[in-house]
Amino acid sequence: MLEALREELRLTALEMMKTGLAHDGEGNVSVRDWETGYIVVTPSGIPYEQRRTQDMVVMDVDGNVVWGERKPSWETPMHTYIFKHNPKVGAVMHTHSYYAMLMSIAGVDLPPTTMNIAATFGGPVPCCPYVRTGSAEAGRVALEMMGETGKAVLLGNHGTLAIGPDLPTVLRISKTVEEGAKLHYQAACMGVQPRPLPPDEVKWLYDLIQSFNEKAKAEEKAKVAARSHL
Ligand SMILES: [Zn+2]
Numbered sequence: 001m002l003e004a005l006r007e008e009l010r011l012t013a014l015e016m017m018k019t020g021l022a023h024d025g026e027g028n029v030s031v032r033d034w035e036t037g038y039i040v041v042t043p044s045g046i047p048y049e050q051r052r053t054q055d056m057v058v059m060d061v062d063g064n065v066v067w068g069e070r071k072p073s074w075e076t077p078m079h080t081y082i083f084k085h086n087p088k089v090g091a092v093m094h095t096h097s098y099y100a101m102l103m104s105i106a107g108v109d110l111p112p113t114t115m116n117i118a119a120t121f122g123g124p125v126p127c128c129p130y131v132r133t134g135s136a137e138a139g140r141v142a143l144e145m146m147g148e149t150g151k152a153v154l155l156g157n158h159g160t161l162a163i164g165p166d167l168p169t170v171l172r173i174s175k176t177v178e179e180g181a182k183l184h185y186q187a188a189c190m191g192v193q194p195r196p197l198p199p200d201e202v203k204w205l206y207d208l209i210q211s212f213n214e215k216a217k218a219e220e221k222a223k224v225a226a227r228s229h230l
Pocket of ligand 1: 027075095096133
């Protein structure tokens with residue numbers, strides 16, 4: 001069942017590990033199949049390199065396993081809460097990446113100090129209060145802190161959570177948070193308070209990238225329509 005999606009999830013999780021966003025078996029990823037409504041989630045307790053396509057677990061949005069013999073990630077309730085309460089979300093990624101983890105321990109928001117953070121989030125990446133790991137409550141608090149248009153949060157004392165329409169997007173968002181946190185931390189090590197971009201520049205950058213994305217989507221749609229008329 002959903003073999004292609006399970007393989008895409010396995011490869012995304014492997015990339016998460018290879019790019020330093022997750023270590024050992026830590027971190028987890030999930031993706032929604034738009035046709036069936038099922039969620040595919042990474043398994044619990046298997047190192048990234050040893051996972052096979054058949055180790056990915058298919059479940060319904062309430063967390064009931066419908067395919068697979070492995071135990072789904074311990075943090076599945078956080079994922080399913082998000083899929084259930086935000087119908088636009090197609091993928092969820094949770095990492096324990098080092099610098100984002102540092103900021104989540106400090107309990108501070110990641111401000112838009114880099115152009116990448118500003119362009120991606122249009123403001124700070126908020127830091128949630130600590131919520132017990134493995135709970136649906138962690139998903140509820142994350143969604144509340146993100147607001148309508150949010151894409152990521154720092155989970156209090158626990159790393160990152162990114163949401164998006166698909167797996168490549170949540171991987172890119174998670175990398176952006178980690179890179180921003182690393183630069184922010186290293187700037188702070190210079191003994192100064194890192195300086196966020198001015199709010200009007202943050203908005204300008206965010207709107208600019210949104211318009212590029214909209215244009216790219218429209219061009220892709222036009223290409224698909226043109227191909228279907230051939
Ligand atoms: Zn975790």
